[in-house]
Amino acid sequence: MDINKRTLTSTEEAILKNELSDIQEWVDGAITGKINNCWKRLEQEWTPKLMNDPNIESIPANKDLYVEMVTSRSDYQNRSERPEPEEKV
Numbered sequence: 001m002d003i004n005k006r007t008l009t010s011t012e013e014a015i016l017k018n019e020l021s022d023i024q025e026w027v028d029g030a031i032t033g034k035i036n037n038c039w040k041r042l043e044q045e046w047t048p049k050l051m052n053d054p055n056i057e058s059i060p061a062n063k064d065l066y067v068e069m070v071t072s073r074s075d076y077q078n079r080s081e082r083p084e085p086e087e088k089v
């Protein structure tokens with residue numbers, strides 16, 4: 001998947017350069033950090049579900065195969081498919 005490029009205005013770039021020495025490095029790090037956090041939550045959510053599924057004999061240790069196993073299940077829904085959480089009052 002290619003991430004769409006976003007062009008910064010000169011003002012936005014100046015604001016970021018006030019705190020960041022390398023904007024692209026920061027963007028790359030932010031994406032990597034988000035992926036790592038999402039992976040941890042996916043693994044924490046799905047490992048118990050997979051362990052409790054009597055139809056599953058083994059769970060892959062390989063991250064690619066693990067994600068493929070989870071996302072190919074009929075009960076899997078990505079964020080855009082899940083209902084919005086109810087607002088807490």
